[in-house]
Amino acid sequence: MDNLKYVEEDEERAGASPPRKGDVDGDDFRVIDPESGVKRGLKTRHLSMMALAGIIGPGLLVGSGSALAGGGPASLIIGFGLVGIIAFSVMQSIGELTTLYPSGGAFIQLASRMVDPAFGVAVGWNYFIIWFTVLANEYNAVSSILVFWSDKVPIWGYFLLLWTAFLLFQLCGVSTFGEAEFWLALIKLVGLVAFYIFAIIYVSGGVIGADAIGFRYWHDPGPFADGFRGVAKVFVFCSTFYAGVESVAVAATETKNPGVAVPLAIRQVFWRILFVYMGAAFFFGLTCPSNSDQLLNGPSRALQSPMTVALQNAGWQGGVHLINAFILITCVSAINSSIYIASRTLLFMAQQRMAPAVLGWTDRRGVPIPAIVVANTFGALSMMNVSTGAARAYGYIVNLSGVSTFIVWGAISFTHIRFRRAWKSQGHSAAELPFASLWYPWNAYFGLGSNVFLALVQGWSYFSPFDVGGFIDAYILLPLFFIIFVGYKVIFKTKFWGLAEVDLHSGRRRDLKDANEVAEAEGAAAQPWWRRLWNVI
Template sequence: MPAMSSSPSRTGSSTAKFRHHEAHEIPAISSGSQHLHRRLRGKEVQLFAVGGAIGTSLFVQMGAVLPKGGPAGLLVGFLAYGTIILAVNQCFAEMVCYLPIPSPFVRLAGHWVDEALSFAMGWNFFLTMALGIPYEIVALNVLLTYWTDRVPVAAVVVIVMVLYAVLNILTVRYFGVSEFYLSFFKIILMVGLILYTFITMVGGNPRHDAYGFRYWNDPGAFVSYIVPGNVGRFCGVLACMVQASFTMVGPEYISMAAAEAERPRRVMRKAYASFVWRLMFFFILGALCIGIVIPYNDPILAATIAGTRKGSGTGAASPYVISMNHFGIEALPDIVNALIMTSVFSAGNNLVFSATRTLHGMALEDKAPALFARCNRQGLPYFAVVAAMAFCPLGFLQVSNSSATVLNWLVGVITASYLLNYFGTCITYLHFYAAMRRQGVSRDRLPYKGYLQPYAAWYAVFGTGIMTLILGYNLFIDEQWDISSFFLDYTMIGFFVVAYVFWKVFRRTSYVWPGTADLQLGGLKKEIDDYEEMTPVPVRGRLSRFWNSLFE
């Protein structure tokens, strides 16, 4: 795709022409979006990132690790991994704001490190997102059984598939609006659960029991997991860190909207900057709250995790719902469970979007079949949507296995995938940083300048690398070996290596030495520069300006 001319006459005439239109009507060919349409506004991008990151794991799955680490172990584990994900966020932010193109972190790995790395990251991330879709569908069924277990599993899977298909076939503008409101409900829910924790712990509950941090003393703050003593308590913290590596996500979801955002550098910069306080606020406080509202040896929680609790109570997998039932609070558990269901549905919808855009981005560079690059008149890669939706039938695994078992399978496979892509992204950033230094590009001119670079990137490389290797650490301690768990924990690592070697040999790709990367990416950077220069600030009313100032 040729870059736009930078001559004064053409730029001036184009600017005058575009000022008569809204930003979302500017042709995609001028924006570096490569057939996608830039129609997502700042508020939609930011809450899209929240919607993708906050889902089943934060409300339900996090409770499964509480018996392994205890309330203090859960909090320490999330705090420790939180430093790693913050460093990862700095790497994503600089590169994506600099070049907001389709599937940015996947494609930039090919241009700045090695096409083989891009191939491995792309397919790994696509599978991560695609396998996450049935995970959310299974979780929806688990939550539904809170009221009844008479709804056939197959019916739940089919209904959710149809809804996801409809929402992702519509124009991205409508998708963004729907996700905005669904994600807004998530924020209200999370804030409400934090307030619930505080109010009940100081005595605002039907029993007027100011239990505070009682469960940190009885049964205790830490759990000796697998082996007794301090080593066991350390293993418990590690288990919580592993859960955190699956729960604390977000930078990659922001990046997936880069090619469809209005004024992308401004919108992306705000979205990445807000990740630090918005999502970390929810993750860390969520870990603290779960350790307050119920003890780690709660029998209902244990039965739910083991999948042995039958009937309508199976859906009470959320520690918050368990706590409300203990207090005999009426109606509120039903409301919370229903809101968690909308949250889980939204997370799955986000995964369909991200899987679709990843496949589309790979197809643009011949790393996936060409038909996945095709878009309709609305700028939607419809064949890629079909490919992502093809993974939904994995939700039928619940028919012959318990939902808890299927959730554990999917968590085991997906966790390594997240870490591997973070690892590859940080490697890409180090090459980007080296190229800027050698080519005399000042980081002060970047749309987003990360803190403590390149030290943060090196910290993230080692942190994600180590976390990837210790995912199945428990299998090597005191006769804990289990062949199925081993494959769940490490299969994606093997897939990543095989994909890298395959593309390296098949395409004979070349390694891009640090400092030699093309920072202009052909003409794409110029296209984005021109697009942002010519894009007018949308004219909005006073209330709309105030609302959007919070996000743009």
């Protein structure tokens, strides 16, 4: 029971300064991570729910309306399905890496260790770009929703209130964040289930006063809105909705039991792809015509959602307020998660000399205050959309998240390939891994190749007719990635590691649990059957 002693002692010291590296066993069981200084406060259920429904924001609920209008219901299913296969491949790589190395900066630090420190810097800043653009977009969305309900407060006033509230909430610590995300994600799942049930009843003729529409919209206006061009547009469009599935790797450092939580979270991603993305694609296309004017020209974000169009076509004109409330909840969750991921990305990079050192500081509770403040400050970019002159520039900034996602996903697959080659070169076998990815090496090479391909073709629609602004926006991060890589490599004289030089030992740790059972599962055998069933679900 020595391990429990470490847990009890560290819980008493949770408010003390982060301990220094010393006794390896002690470091494994400390509440404050000795390497990064953050608190290991996330429970297994927190990480599982983040993997299942985290980062589901208005992009899925509203943005899918634009995708549906541009490609049609069949294109929507094809797009979500193909990108889902790529996301599943990348998550298998993340699962293997993060289960073995749950500490110290997730795949950003691993990119530095397995490939080259300069490569890790380029990956890290691209990952931060994803989340500050997503954060700005979510702040803009939630402010617009509140203005739709009441315009007595200007949009910048709503932003300042929200900015302050989210900053104070993030400063409460990771345990509070995890609990909030658990319940917000659960609400999102319940809301989607409710819509799916409504959709089945609606198309079957169960709504009083509404016809049984069946697959009417698959016949008129049809399954494809713009032929192959529409499929290609939706394919690239859908990729941005999947950004965030890899965030479980960022949260692994702050998880109490990563050996249990990470593999479980990785498996949850399969259900997220099937239930959330494929389910939404199917039921949105079933209940909403792709030629609806509201999908592109609705006066509010809620009116641009396929869910709202479906409710109003079924005869409930006031449904816009229900969908507005649902979108508001998803925005709150998305902002909360975006600040968390962006701040931890800055924290880990600063601790590896990839960002200003001040951003690598945490307080005695394990809260990275400077990183949180800086990350949240980037949300102010959302106010650019208030100005007519800056609105176009704001659109370009938000669109950067698309190509950044492909760059980061491709880098994860490449890091995994380098890890496996070094693992084998140094005399290890796949049987030693606590979590082995499916179908290696084919899965990893597929993830690398598909993301490189998508990064190169995602801006193809700007070629004909040629749109200079759109072209630059679509491809500017590709040369920037190599500029960061080369610049850092020249300045700091970093080295591309040989397989025998790769560090395969740092960053491992055991779960914060006793020798027999996970802390959250203590006494599970004595629980009533309904509670055990809930834990399994």
